[in-house]
Amino acid sequence: MVNRAGLESWVSGLGRLTLLLMEIGKSLFTQKFNWDGFMQQMHFIGVKSQSVVLITGAFTGMVLCAQTYFQFHKVHMDSATLAVVSVSMCSELGPVLTALMVAGRVGAAMAAELGTMKVTEQIDALRTLATHPVDYLVVPRLLATLVAMPLLTIEAVAIGIGSGYVLGVGLLGMDAAYSWAFVVKYTDVNEIYTGIIKATIFGLCIALIGCYKGLNCEGGAEGVGKSTTEAVVYSSITVLMSNFFLTLLLNRIFP
Amino acid sequence: MIETHELSKKFGSNVVLDKVSFSVPESQRLVIIGRSGTGKSVLLKHLIGLMEPDSGEVKVDGEKITGLEERELLRVRSKFGMLFQSAALFDSLSVAENVGFVLQREGKLSAAEQKEKISEALEMVELAGTEEKKPSELSGGMRKRVGLARAIIYRPEIIVYDEPTTGLDPIVSDSIDKLILRVNEQLKATTIVVTHDMRTVKTVAQRVMMLKKGHIYVDTTPDELFSSQDPVVHQFVNGIADAKNIEFEP
Numbered sequence: 001m002v003n004r005a006g007l008e009s010w011v012s013g014l015g016r017l018t019l020l021l022m023e024i025g026k027s028l029f030t031q032k033f034n035w036d037g038f039m040q041q042m043h044f045i046g047v048k049s050q051s052v053v054l055i056t057g058a059f060t061g062m063v064l065c066a067q068t069y070f071q072f073h074k075v076h077m078d079s080a081t082l083a084v085v086s087v088s089m090c091s092e093l094g095p096v097l098t099a100l101m102v103a104g105r106v107g108a109a110m111a112a113e114l115g116t117m118k119v120t121e122q123i124d125a126l127r128t129l130a131t132h133p134v135d136y137l138v139v140p141r142l143l144a145t146l147v148a149m150p151l152l153t154i155e156a157v158a159i160g161i162g163s164g165y166v167l168g169v170g171l172l173g174m175d176a177a178y179s180w181a182f183v184v185k186y187t188d189v190n191e192i193y194t195g196i197i198k199a200t201i202f203g204l205c206i207a208l209i210g211c212y213k214g215l216n217c218e219g220g221a222e223g224v225g226k227s228t229t230e231a232v233v234y235s236s237i238t239v240l241m242s243n244f245f246l247t248l249l250l251n252r253i254f255p
Numbered sequence: 256m257i258e259t260h261e262l263s264k265k266f267g268s269n270v271v272l273d274k275v276s277f278s279v280p281e282s283q284r285l286v287i288i289g290r291s292g293t294g295k296s297v298l299l300k301h302l303i304g305l306m307e308p309d310s311g312e313v314k315v316d317g318e319k320i321t322g323l324e325e326r327e328l329l330r331v332r333s334k335f336g337m338l339f340q341s342a343a344l345f346d347s348l349s350v351a352e353n354v355g356f357v358l359q360r361e362g363k364l365s366a367a368e369q370k371e372k373i374s375e376a377l378e379m380v381e382l383a384g385t386e387e388k389k390p391s392e393l394s395g396g397m398r399k400r401v402g403l404a405r406a407i408i409y410r411p412e413i414i415v416y417d418e419p420t421t422g423l424d425p426i427v428s429d430s431i432d433k434l435i436l437r438v439n440e441q442l443k444a445t446t447i448v449v450t451h452d453m454r455t456v457k458t459v460a461q462r463v464m465m466l467k468k469g470h471i472y473v474d475t476t477p478d479e480l481f482s483s484q485d486p487v488v489h490q491f492v493n494g495i496a497d498a499k500n501i502e503f504e505p
């Protein structure tokens with residue numbers, strides 16, 4: 001049986017999330033933009049995620065290359081290995097894994113920071129100083145994530161294919177020229193678009209859920225902990241689930 | 256001028272405000288006293304529109320603010336300055352950035368003018384030279400004074416102080432009390448102070464209200480408060496605990 005209170009809180013949560021999104025839209029078009037906040041967030045999200053994204057991209061690319069090679073080698077298709085790596089990195093693994101790492105790092109930080117501000121009355125202080133928390137806190141975070149996510153994803157994909165290439169050609173003895181020719185042949189530009197569109201949408205989900213969980217945090221340090229955990233869990237689940245539907249949808253748009 | 260009409264608020268089953276009505280005329284200094292947890296902070300947050308009442312309304316300068324949406328409220332709130340009980344400084348910003356927050360957001364003054372106003376405000380609260388410090392480097396009393404500087408720097412019409420002297424040493428407390436007086440006189444600002452500190456009541460109050468169990472228990476002048484024969488008032492003013500609170504079980 002469906003728990004009525006649980007369902008109600010879920011629906012009202014969805015409603016408030018929509019209101020937050022509308023408030024963000026309104027703020028974008030009517031309010032002065034907080035450039036300082038945006039630049040700080042770009043630094044935090046873009047620059048400080050480098051190591052995480054590099055490691056994720058490199059190891060995913062290499063393991064994918066190795067596993068594909070082991071199977072393809074049996075049927076003498078060694079030189080098609082890297083094309084598989086490239087296609088899966090571009091449209092699926094690159095955006096999804098980058099989004100999961102960013103959700104863990106950035107979504108959690110947003111929920112924790114805004115949540116702490118909420119429970120220590122800093123959000124109330126902001127409102128008292130005639131500043132809307134959405135203008136000052138949410139919009140810069142959201143836009144910075146929207147800009148950073150596609151860039152980080154492209155980076156992870158490039159590093160993934162690059163390290164797959166190095167592993168395959170350098171260690172597993174794949175043919176460099178053929179491998180590369182197949183990568184170029186089978187990696188459609190649509191795969192790249194798909195990846196970038198996905199990354200942008202994932203960025204939106206991560207920032208929105210992180211900020212929402214922070215702004216609606218209640219109950220001291222315990223509440224901040226709970227909000228942070230929920231932000232990571234919900235945004236990760238949202239990324240994984242929406243990825244499936246986006247794959248179906250984008251496949252229609254870019255056949 | 257602030258008016259409340261039958262303001263009621265409860266959290267779950269905890270009734271905090273029960274049909275509270277009063278009005279504060281322009282430039283009056285009202286002090287609100289009451290035991291911890293009687294809802295003084297909650298009342299202040301209603302006055303400034305940070306909380307929505309369950310029923311009843313608040314009017315500021317004749318304008319009903321209850322039910323206004325947040326962006327409308329922002330406009331009303333620029334009339335207010337508030338010192339939070341916890342100071343509520345932005346801990347990612349320096350002292351100067353905290354104090355000059357509104358000036359920086361408005362962007363009307365040049366950087367040099369802002370800087371000058373900030374150091375003036377910090378001098379008023381006896382914290383000159385702390386501009387570059389972070390809130391986490393300050394003591395509780397210093398944070399409160401930074402919060403005070405932040406609340407008065409933009410010369411609001413109405414200033415609300417939530418326990419301005421709690422946790423401060425007696426000398427600083429006295430200077431804060433005097434500062435509240437001076438700001439009230441200079442800016443003709445309507446002043447509402449929540450406190451437990453009877454010295455603040457003596458120094459600041461023109462009028463005293465005592466909250467008890469969601470109601471206004473007394474609304475009077477300081478002289479009458481201190482000479483009151485009412486047992487509850489007498490007990491509070493002189494700080495006498497009930498005998499049952501002191502005993503413990505063997």
Ligand SMILES: Nc1ncnc2c1ncn2[C@@H]1O[C@H](COP(=O)(O)OP(=O)(O)O)[C@@H](O)[C@H]1O
Pocket residue numbers: 266269271289290291292293294295296297298
């Ligand atoms: N956001 C809130 N959620 C639930 N209960 C609250 C909230 N804020 C205050 N309360 C409750 O309201 C009562 C009054 O609190 P408060 O106004 O802070 O008291 P004080 O008079 O000491 O300032 C307390 O019982 C407190 O637990």
Ligand SMILES: [Mg+2]
Pocket residue numbers: 295296297340417
């Ligand atoms: Mg209080």
